[in-house]
Amino acid sequence: MIYDLVEIFESLQGEGRNMGRPCVFVRFARCNFSCPWCDTDVKKRFSVTLEELLSEISQYKAKSVVLTGGEPALVEGMPEFVAALKERGYFIAVETNASVDVDWFQFVDYVACSPKSEFPDRIALRRANEVRVVASSPDVAGFCRKVRAIIDADDYYVSPCDRDGEIDFATAKSVLAELDGWSLSVQMHKILGFR
Ligand code: SF4
Secondary structure (H helix, E strand, O other): OEEEEEEEEEEEOOOOOOOOOEEEEEEEOOOOOOOOOOOOOHHHOEEEEHHHHHHHHHOOOOOEEEEEOOOHHHOOOHHHHHHHHHHOOOEEEEEEOOOOOOHHHHHOOEEEEOOOOOOOOOOOOOEEEEEEEEEOOOOHHHHHHHHHHHOEEEEEEEEEEEEOOEEEHHHHHHHHHOOOOOEEOOOHHHHHOOO
8 A cells, every 4th residue: 555645744733632742743645625725735745655654653752643634534545554553552643624534533542623614515524523613714603603513523623824824813713702612723833833
């Protein structure tokens, strides 16, 4: 099995409930969306085998792995990869745009999803540990209510939109003012300047 990636690196989880947890981030290349603020650099794409992927992850100290993208749910060979990580004792989190639901999500420890208000009719996921919605416009509150009616989660977050390094807290604050049971999730890695 060959996996198309953009990058593998070790850092701290920068957002959501697991903020601050040391993790190895595995960023897959392929995505089914094209969000205007997307910062996934697909020009850095490279391919690895399962053995190479596991070997690279083992070079790092962190015992948590974040499967991110791109859209990890589109990756073939993920059940094998997840099973291999489990065998090695890793805590596994996945970050998904919620447009695809796959069986292997039930075998990971933490599902974080970020449905996109630009694609409001493409929510397939029904259950997650956390939901994060980017406050890309003041109208996002209505989308948040829709998401909450579809996806059962432990935590619901609104994230400020980052456009070329400009973090828009004002819109996130105005969206949160219209919602009940949602809280702010900042991207701490951008604020503190770590990767
Ligand atoms: S879902 Fe994520 S990876 Fe895909 S285009 Fe949007 S921001 Fe980029």
